[in-house]
Amino acid sequence: MTETAVEMPTPRTRERVVRAVPGFLMLGVLVLAVAAGIALVVVGAVQASVVLLVVGGLLALASAFSLLGLTPVAPGEARVVQLLGRYVGTLRKDGLQWVNPLTVRTRVSTRIRNHETDVAKVNDADGNPIEMAAVVVWQVSDTAQALFEVDDFVEFVAIQTETAVRHIANAYPYDTHDNGKLSLRDNADEITEKLSEEIAARVASAGVKVIESRITHLAYAPEIAQAMLRRQQAGAVVAARQRIVEGAVGMVEMALERLAEHDVVDLDEERKAAMVSNLMVVLVGDRDTQPVVNTGTLYA
Numbered sequence: 001m002t003e004t005a006v007e008m009p010t011p012r013t014r015e016r017v018v019r020a021v022p023g024f025l026m027l028g029v030l031v032l033a034v035a036a037g038i039a040l041v042v043v044g045a046v047q048a049s050v051v052l053l054v055v056g057g058l059l060a061l062a063s064a065f066s067l068l069g070l071t072p073v074a075p076g077e078a079r080v081v082q083l084l085g086r087y088v089g090t091l092r093k094d095g096l097q098w099v100n101p102l103t104v105r106t107r108v109s110t111r112i113r114n115h116e117t118d119v120a121k122v123n124d125a126d127g128n129p130i131e132m133a134a135v136v137v138w139q140v141s142d143t144a145q146a147l148f149e150v151d152d153f154v155e156f157v158a159i160q161t162e163t164a165v166r167h168i169a170n171a172y173p174y175d176t177h178d179n180g181k182l183s184l185r186d187n188a189d190e191i192t193e194k195l196s197e198e199i200a201a202r203v204a205s206a207g208v209k210v211i212e213s214r215i216t217h218l219a220y221a222p223e224i225a226q227a228m229l230r231r232q233q234a235g236a237v238v239a240a241r242q243r244i245v246e247g248a249v250g251m252v253e254m255a256l257e258r259l260a261e262h263d264v265v266d267l268d269e270e271r272k273a274a275m276v277s278n279l280m281v282v283l284v285g286d287r288d289t290q291p292v293v294n295t296g297t298l299y300a
Contacts, residue, residue: 006198008205015144015207018081018089023070023096033063069101076111078143090143108143112211117162119217122169124184129221132169132184136161136199136213145207153206160202161213168195174220184218191215252276 040056043049071091073079079091082104091097091105099105116135124130138157140146146153169184172191176183182190192214200210256276 006201008202009149011142011145011149011205011207013087013144013148015142016089018091018099020071020091020093020097020099023072023098026098027067027070027096030063030066033066034060037061037063066101069098069103071097071099071105073097076109078108078110078140079105080108080143080147081105087144087148092143106147108140108146110140110143112137112139114138115158115161116216117158117165120162120166120169121221122166124169125171125173128174129223130169130174130184131217131219131221132165132215133217134161134165134195134213134215136196137211138203139209139211140207141209142207145205150206153208156206157203157208161199164195164198164202167198174218184215188215 037056037058037060040052040059042056044052044054044056071079073091073094073096075094077094079097081088081091081099083100083102088100088103090108091099092110114135114137117133119131119133121129121131136157140153150156168191172182172184172187174183175185184191195215196210196213199213203210
């Protein structure tokens, strides 16, 4: 078993929703305000009124500047709002929104993404060089953490995924004949679950949620592939022979029990040993046997 828990720094920022005004409503109000300001300027020029000129000019300029606060938010994205460097909140509702025009609004994608690692050459738990790659499906769950806790959350996910893949590969053997021990080849579901847990623990502080991860490539390194193939073939032959011997012993036991139960023939220990030897040769041998017909007495 490998320890998949990773101690990452506690995030200092949490996402919160910023208060925004419906954009189309604010657009209509600001357009009317700009028109009103221009009208006051025209009237002031006609009447030679300095007050109307100043008020109209200020109203038009302020309304035009306020139009910069209109922020379109597309589906599958959010806008992180900052005012003079301070985090204000996040716009997640899609559509046209209006916020303080002095703020900086950074676009962050909240769509589901996937990242596939390059084929990494690492050593498994037994020290054998293997090649391993994985794909992880992830999504930004906290835009504030994704933007402020790490420099580049996309690159952070890529590096942490590769690190987790290497750690998992080092923690388990590629193949094992111990039924109580996990291996990369025979326990893909369990290994994949542990890989997902480790990646999720590594990227959680960056506001990223791991949806799924899968191993896409797993093989021995080319320099030992042929040797390991022969080893696997030898292990398969041994396992098959073991199964055959177990079945043959069971069949011999059953034959002796049936003969004794139905009193077909009375065999002494020596004849039983000979019968067992003949049956084992027939059942275990990998070639067809040549039958010998006994035409003499029972013990001839």
